[in-house]
Amino acid sequence: MEKIVLASGSPRRKELLARTGVVFSVVVSNGEENTNLTDPAETVEKLSQDKAISVADRLENESEPCLIIGADTVVAFEGKILGKPSDEEDALDTLLKLQGKSHQVYTGVTLLVKEQGIWKPYTFSERTDVEFYPVSREELLEYIKTGEPMDKAGSYGIQGKFGIYVKGICGDYNNVVGLPVGRLVYELKKMKINIRGMRK
Numbered sequence: 001m002e003k004i005v006l007a008s009g010s011p012r013r014k015e016l017l018a019r020t021g022v023v024f025s026v027v028v029s030n031g032e033e034n035t036n037l038t039d040p041a042e043t044v045e046k047l048s049q050d051k052a053i054s055v056a057d058r059l060e061n062e063s064e065p066c067l068i069i070g071a072d073t074v075v076a077f078e079g080k081i082l083g084k085p086s087d088e089e090d091a092l093d094t095l096l097k098l099q100g101k102s103h104q105v106y107t108g109v110t111l112l113v114k115e116q117g118i119w120k121p122y123t124f125s126e127r128t129d130v131e132f133y134p135v136s137r138e139e140l141l142e143y144i145k146t147g148e149p150m151d152k153a154g155s156y157g158i159q160g161k162f163g164i165y166v167k168g169i170c171g172d173y174n175n176v177v178g179l180p181v182g183r184l185v186y187e188l189k190k191m192k193i194n195i196r197g198m199r200k
């Protein structure tokens with residue numbers, strides 16, 4: 001494997017993948033993030049595939065063998081999928097719903113590998129349960145003013161200013177931040193992709 005490409009514009013994913021020590025480049029997918037699916041695990045798996053495939057299409061003329069990594073994160077609460085907020089009001093509605101209760105964060109990951117000239121997707125997803133303490137409307141408005149929620153699924157960043165309201169999590173913390181890097185390394189090992197040789 002000569003080249004690893006992260007198909008994501010998320011700075012958090014870039015930082016998490018960098019922790020593995022592998023050398024990679026970033027190519028941001030430019031497709032629409034749309035599905036009619038209602039199951040959160042199926043949704044993130046499909047969207048992670050779409051992102052990886054959109055980057056593969058753009059790299060079609062690359063001669064080097066390549067592994068493309070796509071990922072997608074959503075929050076699920078009482079059977080509904082919550083993505084990024086459309087505006088500040090939407091962020092407030094979402095956070096009012098989530099405060100004081102537990103919800104699920106799903107990240108889907110697709111590893112797209114070229115085998116005998118054909119792209120083959122290996123897809124999985126991880127779930128982490130997160131619970132917030134009760135948070136007042138005033139506190140939420142103050143938080144939203146920071147702008148932090150706007151590019152994040154579920155309208156919060158566990159790794160940022162919202163961390164002070166988190167009561168507990170069950171599962172992989174990195175999965176909430178956007179990339180379950182432990183599972184990723186484990187899956188690559190199962191696929192016999194030796195990332196050790198690709199480390200800096």
Ligand SMILES: Cc1cn([C@H]2C[C@H](O)[C@@H](COP(=O)(O)OP(=O)(O)OP(=O)(O)O)O2)c(=O)[nH]c1=O
Nearest residue numbers: 008009010072073152153156157158176177178
């Ligand atoms: C719940 C939660 C989400 N997030 C982020 C992870 C993802 O980057 C983002 C969800 O949006 P995504 O659509 O999964 O990813 P993205 O738009 O940031 O990047 P790309 O599509 O180019 O891969 O929310 C946090 O950073 N912290 C959190 O606590």
